[in-house]
Amino acid sequence: MELRRSMLFIPGNSPAMLQNGGVFGADSVILDLEDAVAPTEKDSARMLVAHALQHVDYGTSETVVRINPLDTFGEQDIRAIVPCEPGALMVPKVQSAADIKKVAEWVAGAEKPGQAPVKLVALLETPQGIQEAYSIAQADSRVVALALGAEDYTASLGAQRSKEGSEIFTARSMVVNAAAAAGIQSIDTPFTDANDEEGLREDTITAKKFGFKGKLAINPRQVDIIHSIYNPSLADIDWAEQVVAALQKAEAEGSGVASLNGKMVDAPIVSRAQQILYLANLLGLRKETVE
Amino acid sequence: MSGVLKTAQAGTLESGDIMITIASGPSDSGIVLELDSIVLAQYGKAISQTIRAVLTAQGITDVYIKAVDRGALDCTIKARTLTALGRAGAVLKEDLV
Numbered sequence: 001m002e003l004r005r006s007m008l009f010i011p012g013n014s015p016a017m018l019q020n021g022g023v024f025g026a027d028s029v030i031l032d033l034e035d036a037v038a039p040t041e042k043d044s045a046r047m048l049v050a051h052a053l054q055h056v057d058y059g060t061s062e063t064v065v066r067i068n069p070l071d072t073f074g075e076q077d078i079r080a081i082v083p084c085e086p087g088a089l090m091v092p093k094v095q096s097a098a099d100i101k102k103v104a105e106w107v108a109g110a111e112k113p114g115q116a117p118v119k120l121v122a123l124l125e126t127p128q129g130i131q132e133a134y135s136i137a138q139a140d141s142r143v144v145a146l147a148l149g150a151e152d153y154t155a156s157l158g159a160q161r162s163k164e165g166s167e168i169f170t171a172r173s174m175v176v177n178a179a180a181a182a183g184i185q186s187i188d189t190p191f192t193d194a195n196d197e198e199g200l201r202e203d204t205i206t207a208k209k210f211g212f213k214g215k216l217a218i219n220p221r222q223v224d225i226i227h228s229i230y231n232p233s234l235a236d237i238d239w240a241e242q243v244v245a246a247l248q249k250a251e252a253e254g255s256g257v258a259s260l261n262g263k264m265v266d267a268p269i270v271s272r273a274q275q276i277l278y279l280a281n282l283l284g285l286r287k288e289t290v291e
Numbered sequence: 292m293s294g295v296l297k298t299a300q301a302g303t304l305e306s307g308d309i310m311i312t313i314a315s316g317p318s319d320s321g322i323v324l325e326l327d328s329i330v331l332a333q334y335g336k337a338i339s340q341t342i343r344a345v346l347t348a349q350g351i352t353d354v355y356i357k358a359v360d361r362g363a364l365d366c367t368i369k370a371r372t373l374t375a376l377g378r379a380g381a382v383l384k385e386d387l388v
Contacts, residue, residue: 014305014307014308015305015307015308015363015364015367016305016306016307016308019307019364019367043374043377043378044301044302044370044371044374047370047371047373047374047377048367048370048371048374050370051366051367051369051370052366052367052370054366055364055365055366056364056366
């Protein structure tokens, strides 16, 4: 499964930002045709992003394009962008499985022969979208992640956004649970105050506790902070290695039960340790890599 | 169609961008290109060639273009030229606008 610790929005009509999008080290860059682009510039941004996808080197960052809503320019965006081979499309304001099925059909119709299938990230930012999260996650095999867009969501609720985010507690839980049930990733809403680094840190810790696999970012400065929270700490890695070692020792001794520091090592503990080691290996954070 | 229907513009004067203004030229006027660039001495010829190549590929022969470049990459020059053509009423061969 690809890492999507950070997904960084880049305005789709800004050549300077589009050409530098790959230097910030985000796991994904989201070239934005929706909110970051004025209605009169949609054609211009679509053309620019289409060309950027073909000529700009985004390094190891996955290229994601946020298209416009399906009832505005969504279909035009798909026709223009999909043949330029983005890694994924982010679909805004997804309300139901039917929306995803429609997008998947348009994407299939726009793909070139032999092109790697374009993935989909469903952005849930309405009460109905949150309610339908599981059926959206399961609507098509192209869907690799559910993302939460809390600003539009809370506006629809009539709720006031706060720094600690109590008003999105239920939405966060529902998105994480639906994504996990469908076996895909969940990505948390962006922290919108780009100047509040401590606030971002706290919000990312909260998102990680909920079970989100990553966070949307609206400013390049946010990427490193998000990664610092999502990367396993040395203590985590040390613990995970001890779990695996305890398990191996128990197996070597023919014992069916492993324990570490007097506590039983059961399946969920092993699973968590393996996830930490998988991430640590992927990021090159371990002193020696255990195969 | 070998020209455009109306005057149109695409792009901005921000760093890394290029502003393309396009207007119809008289029949058989050819491509009249006026280029202003912060890197005119170094890349003026290459920028002109890129713009002309886009026009030729789209079958545009009689047109007036003013381009104000602020250090745009090749892909930006192509994208802005195509957008300006689309806005000016040219029928593009690529289904991108």
